[in-house]
Amino acid sequence: MPLVRLRGPLKRLAGDRPEHAIEGATVAELLRALEREHPAAGGWILDERGVLRRHINVFVNGELVEQGTSVGSDDRVEILPAISGGR
């Protein structure tokens, strides 16, 4: 199962745990599953349209990806605020 790693407020909203093993074939599926498992995080990563928020970056095994990217069972997925969001 892919391992999703969270930091900061997302970690706090997801039960204060930094790592979550979650089922999903794509980044979007993983994120939706994460929000279902931790409703407090709902709307923080994906907006109402199901679109990854503009200044959130997702990395799979260290590589920046899009929400449609496929994810394998041994992959490590990190969700981080992008520096582009700093103002």
Place this chain on the structure above:
Amino acid sequence: MTELLVATKKGLFALQGDPGSPFEVTARAFAGEPVEYALRDQRSGRLIASVTSPFYGPKLWYADDPAGEWQQAEGVALPEGGDAALERIWVIVAGEEESVLYAGGDPGVLFESHDGGTTFELNRGLWEHPTRTQWQPGGGGLCLHSIATWPGEPQRLAAAISAAGVWLTDDGGETWRRGNQGLKARYLPEDTPDDEIALCVHRLHRAALRPERMFMQFHGGVYRSDDAGATWIDIAAGLPSDFGFPLVLDPADPDSAYVIPLTADMDRVTPDGRVRVYETRDAGASWAPRGEGLPPEHAYLTVLREAFDRTGEGPALELYFGATSGAVFGSGDAGASWFQVATHLPPVHAVTAGP
């Protein structure tokens, strides 16, 4: 003692003081985050704040103490799976009924709370209005920025959207009708039909003692309605500019209004480098500058639409406004004289005042 909630680009600041001297900053919350608006509901004492994280999106938060722990309000979102996302909550207003709050936001949406701000629900009547596809955003987005309740009649509301004009309901938001007759937009062709919706209202308030009267700062024009928003007349004659954003009324005087003119839409700073508030006490027949104590020269301030508020009324009316420069000014004598409340805050998005 007066409390100001100053929502800034870099957090929420709570200030306390008495008119005449700088206020003390008593708390800062949401450090580093853009806070759009904050209100203390005087009925419950609860604080409600709108924060638009550039990373995690717009949220509403509530707390009893600005320095305490804030909780996220639920339900502040558009329907899932649609083609729109909530961009920002612009304004929060206490309703007429106990525990009712309204929040207005972008894209032209109204939320209602019936539990003092713990949970909110989207107003479907406005969200599903058949004209919505024609609504156009202004420079700040498609923002619902003004919500005018009707004293004693909770079913009656007026809401103003930039740039989708005035919307009126008499049935608690089930149905909405336009309230734009008489508004003239210089940015539209002269032969634009009367039912045009793309009207850029900047701020709207209702006169508490004469609720059928409302005042409006428009995108070029200051208007008054004496028939609950059905028709509007331009009352800007006598102002140095009819462009501006914020507007405040004295609840004790239905003939009163205060505006802060800016030079023009292409130059959104105080005219001639002089900061002055303009007051009418005859429903807009005449305007008088109120600038004693305000910067008289070399001051090119921008005051945003939600950055001007009042507390008290009549002779005890206190006025407060903040600029994107980070300066906040106040008056303890209904605008006759002014003092500097704070000097070096981050750019001010909104100011609300209370006892």
